[in-house]
Amino acid sequence: MALITTSESGQHITALNTAAHHMGFRPGMTLADARAIHPALQTAHADPAGDDRALIGLALWCQSYSPFTRSDPPDGISLDITGCAHLFGGEAGMMEKMSRRLSGFGLSARLAIAPTIGAAWGLARHAPDPCHISHQQELHADLAPLPVAALRLSPETCQALEKLGLKRAGDLMDKPRAPLAARFGPRLLRRLDTAMGHEEESFIPLGPPVSHVAECRFAEPVITRKGIEIAVERLTHDLADMLEKAGKGARRLELRLFRIDGWFETLPLATSTATRDPRHLCHLLCERLDRIEQRAGFGFEAARLSAVLIEDKPAQQEDMDGPMHGSGRDDIAPLLDRLVSRFGPDHVTRPLPCPSHIPERAFRFVSVLEKIGTPDWPAHARIVQDGADFARPLLLFAPPEPITAIAEAPDSPPARFEWRREPHRVTRAEGPERIAPEWWRVHEGASRTTRDYYRVEDEAGHRFWLFRDGLYDRAGDAPRWFIHGIFA
Amino acid sequence: MSAPGSIESLRHRIAIQERLSPSRRPVLSLGEMNMAFADGGLSTGALHEIVPARSGDLAAGIGFATCLLASIAGLRPGFTLWVLPMDRKFRDGTPCPNGLTALGLDPARLIRVEARKGTDILWALEEGLAHPALSAVIGVLPGRDRSYDFTASRRLAMRAARQGVTALILRDKTHPAMSTAAETRWSVAAMPGVPAQHAGPVGTPRWRLELTKCRKGTPGKWEVEWDHETLSFRFPAPLADRTPAWAHGSYNSRWAKAS
Numbered sequence: 188m189a190l191i192t193t194s195e196s197g198q199h200i201t202a203l204n205t206a207a208h209h210m211g212f213r214p215g216m217t218l219a220d221a222r223a224i225h226p227a228l229q230t231a232h233a234d235p236a237g238d239d240r241a242l243i244g245l246a247l248w249c250q251s252y253s254p255f256t257r258s259d260p261p262d263g264i265s266l267d268i269t270g271c272a273h274l275f276g277g278e279a280g281m282m283e284k285m286s287r288r289l290s291g292f293g294l295s296a297r298l299a300i301a302p303t304i305g306a307a308w309g310l311a312r313h314a315p316d317p318c319h320i321s322h323q324q325e326l327h328a329d330l331a332p333l334p335v336a337a338l339r340l341s342p343e344t345c346q347a348l349e350k351l352g353l354k355r356a357g358d359l360m361d362k363p364r365a366p367l368a369a370r371f372g373p374r375l376l377r378r379l380d381t382a383m384g385h386e387e388e389s390f391i392p393l394g395p396p397v398s399h400v401a402e403c404r405f406a407e408p409v410i411t412r413k414g415i416e417i418a419v420e421r422l423t424h425d426l427a428d429m430l431e432k433a434g435k436g437a438r439r440l441e442l443r444l445f446r447i448d449g450w451f452e453t454l455p456l457a458t459s460t461a462t463r464d465p466r467h468l469c470h471l472l473c474e475r476l477d478r479i480e481q482r483a484g485f486g487f488e489a490a491r492l493s494a495v496l497i498e499d500k501p502a503q504q505e506d507m508d509g510p511m512h513g514s515g516r517d518d519i520a521p522l523l524d525r526l527v528s529r530f531g532p533d534h535v536t537r538p539l540p541c542p543s544h545i546p547e548r549a550f551r552f553v554s555v556l557e558k559i560g561t562p563d564w565p566a567h568a569r570i571v572q573d574g575a576d577f578a579r580p581l582l583l584f585a586p587p588e589p590i591t592a593i594a595e596a597p598d599s600p601p602a603r604f605e606w607r608r609e610p611h612r613v614t615r616a617e618g619p620e621r622i623a624p625e626w627w628r629v630h631e632g633a634s635r636t637t638r639d640y641y642r643v644e645d646e647a648g649h650r651f652w653l654f655r656d657g658l659y660d661r662a663g664d665a666p667r668w669f670i671h672g673i674f675a
Numbered sequence: 676m677s678a679p680g681s682i683e684s685l686r687h688r689i690a691i692q693e694r695l696s697p698s699r700r701p702v703l704s705l706g707e708m709n710m711a712f713a714d715g716g717l718s719t720g721a722l723h724e725i726v727p728a729r730s731g732d733l734a735a736g737i738g739f740a741t742c743l744l745a746s747i748a749g750l751r752p753g754f755t756l757w758v759l760p761m762d763r764k765f766r767d768g769t770p771c772p773n774g775l776t777a778l779g780l781d782p783a784r785l786i787r788v789e790a791r792k793g794t795d796i797l798w799a800l801e802e803g804l805a806h807p808a809l810s811a812v813i814g815v816l817p818g819r820d821r822s823y824d825f826t827a828s829r830r831l832a833m834r835a836a837r838q839g840v841t842a843l844i845l846r847d848k849t850h851p852a853m854s855t856a857a858e859t860r861w862s863v864a865a866m867p868g869v870p871a872q873h874a875g876p877v878g879t880p881r882w883r884l885e886l887t888k889c890r891k892g893t894p895g896k897w898e899v900e901w902d903h904e905t906l907s908f909r910f911p912a913p914l915a916d917r918t919p920a921w922a923h924g925s926y927n928s929r930w931a932k933a934s
Contacts, residue, residue, distance in 0.1 A: 534789040536786075536787045536789075546771075550771070564773070567776075572773065576903065577777050577880075579771055579773035580771055581737055581775070581778070582733075582737065582769065582770060615867070615868075642877045644878075647865065649731050649734070649735075650865070650877060672768060674774070674877075675880040
C-alpha cells in the first residue's frame, strides 16, 4: 500500500506501509518505477491537508497530558510536560501510558523526552529505541550518534554535510564553529545550540494558554447524557469559583470532552455579558449536548471547561430574595445567551443606526453579543428623514424589487404599476424624496444613480414605497422603477 | 353578597382554575374599542393573534402589532422580542427600524431573532415569555407550519400569564389552526388613508380592524387611525353621505312609484 501525489513531474510515492517498505519501495519513487517492481501495489492519493488536520486533532487530544501541545508537521507532536509528568507516575510512566494509548489507536508512535525541544525532536525520530528518555547529563552522549538530520536541518544542508563526511551530530559538535557558520549559515549553529540547550527556544502551543480551566477525569468512560451533564455541572461550579476569586466573568468558553479513542469534541459558547453564574452556564451548555452525545462512541474519559475570553466583573452582593427584577440590559443577558446558543450569534440581533441617507444603509442589525449601548433612534430619524414622520416604510425589501410602472409624465409618480404579477392602480402619491448616491463610496455594487422616492397608495389602501432609479433628463441614466418597502 | 362582588369572586376562582395569574394585570386602553372587553381594555400578559385579512395586508398586520407593542411598552417598559422566520425575509421584507420609530416603538429596545422552523419560533417565544424583563414578544409564523396548534398556543398563553409578558402572534389567514387558546384574534385590513393637513396626500396609517374572537368580551368591527404622537387609536367619524338624495336608487324607485 502506498500514498501517491501527482505533480508536474508525474506521480510519486510519498508514504508507504511496512509491507511495501520491505518489498523495496521507497518514498520519492515514481509510480511507474514502483509498478515495474510490483504491479499489484495498491495506491491512494495523499491528503496533506487532511493529515495536518488529523495531526492537530491528535495534538489537541494530547492536551489531556499537558496544557501546552502543538503539532509539528508533517509527522510530529510536541508537548511541554514541565510539571505534568508526576501526575502520570513520572516521565517513564507518562511515556508508557501515552505509548499504550497511541498504539491502541492503531498508531505506531515513537516518543522521546528530552530537556530541549530540538533534542526531543531528534531523539523521537532517530533514536535507536522507540521510547527514549534523555536527561541533561546524557544529552551530549545521546545526540552525538544520531544522524545530522536529527538536528532539524533542511535536506539540502544534510546532503551537503554528508558529502563532507559529517554524518553524525557528534561530528558537528566538536568542529570549530566559525567555518561551519561561514559555510552553512547561522541556522545550522542555532539548531545545534538549541538542541544542546545552549540557546533558548520558545514553545508556541496550539491556541493561547488560558488561565481559568476546570478539568475532571472520569474513572469509567462516560457515554450517557446524564453523565456528561453531571460533569458539566461540576466543571461550571469549579470554573465559577475560580472566576469569582479572580473577580472576572467569562465572555467565551470552551467545553472539551476527550474521547477514549483519541478524538475529542469541542463545544464553544459565547455569552452576551461577562458571567460566572454556574447555573446559567450549566444550562447553556447542557442545552447543546445533543451533538456531543451522538458522538460519544465508546465514551469520554475527561472533560475540560476553559474560559477563553474573560472580562473584569466585580463581585456583587446578591439580593437577599434572589436576583432583582429590573429592566437593565444585564437582566436579559441570560435570555440573550440562551437565544444565541440556540440560533447562533448572527441570528439574535439588535438594530443599530448608521449615518447614511441611503435607506438600506441607514441601519444595520448587529449581534447582541456586541456592545452598542442605547442608540437614539428619534434623533437618527430626524436627521435621515428630515423630520418627516412616515417617510420610511415598516417593511423594507433588501434588495429593492424591480417593478413595471407606467407614469403619466416621465418625471411624475407612477399611475399604475405591476409587482409580483399583480397590478396596482395608484390613487394617491406623494413625493419625490430625492436621495443622491454616496459618490465617495467606490466599491462595486454601490448605487451610482439618484433615486426619486414616492409614497403611493393603491385602491385597496395598501401603501408602497417606490423609487425611480435615475433621472430622465440626465445623460447616461436609464431610469427603472423599483419597490423598496411597504408602509403599515 | 352583592352581585358585582360575587362576579368578581367567581372570576377570581376561574382564573385560579385556569392557572392564570389571579392578580389583575394592567389592561391596555384602546379607546372606543374598550367597549368590547369585559375588563375595559386589552389584557396584557395574554396571547393575542393578529391575522392579515388579505394577502397584501401583512404590513397592515405588522403595523397594528407594532402599535400594540408600542402601547404595551408604555405600560410595562422593557425589551421587545421579535421572532421571525428566516426564509420569509426576502418575500416579506425586514422590519425597518425607522418605520417602527414612526409608529412609536423604540428600536433601541428591540431584539430580533431569526429562526428557521415554526418550532424554533415557538421555543424562542416561550423563552421570552418566561423572562420578566421583557415587555412583550411577537412571533411571525411561517405560512405553512403546523407547529402552532392548540397545545402550543395554550403553552404560550400560560407562560404569558405567569410573568405578565404579552404575546402577539402574527399568522396567515390560511393557517390551519383555528381553535387556539388566544385571548383575542384580530383581522386587519389596510384602508385608504384620509389626507390630513399636517400629513401629505397619502395620510396616516388607517386600518379596518375586526375582532373576530374575544374570550372575555364581544367581537366587533372598527375603522381606526393610529396616532403615533399620543400612542392611541383615533376613530375617525365615517364621512357623511353627501350624495344628493335623488341619486340613490331607492329614491328613484319611490319617485317612480309615486308618479
